[in-house]
Amino acid sequence: EAKVSRDLAFADVYFTVFPDSKDKQTELLLNNSASYLRKQLASMLNTRITPKLRFHYDKSLVDGARISAAIKAASSKGLTEAADDEI
Numbered sequence: 001e002a003k004v005s006r007d008l009a010f011a012d013v014y015f016t017v018f019p020d021s022k023d024k025q026t027e028l029l030l031n032n033s034a035s036y037l038r039k040q041l042a043s044m045l046n047t048r049i050t051p052k053l054r055f056h057y058d059k060s061l062v063d064g065a066r067i068s069a070a071i072k073a074a075s076s077k078g079l080t081e082a083a084d085d086e087i
Contacts (some may be wrong), residue, residue, distance in 0.1 A: 001058065004051055011051035014058035023057040030055035 001014045017026045034053040047084035052069075 008047065008049045008051050011053050013053055013055050015055060016061045020063075023059070027055055027057045063073050 002011050003014075004011045013030075015026070015030070017023050031054070034055065038050055038053050041053075
């Protein structure tokens, strides 16, 4: 996902990495490459201004996966307990 400021000065780019253990390393790499990526983007766009790129790690997908796993585990535990109660 990317959010561009109204004046097109900045573009905040949100990314996710799997596994998430490399999130800080990837964020540093992307931000260190931002000026190169901006030049590449400028050559593809027909705009007067090319936004300055700022990269941010987005952990929402990782958090969502953890929540889904917790719900699934709780649900299967509940089904097991219900089956035990019937016996």
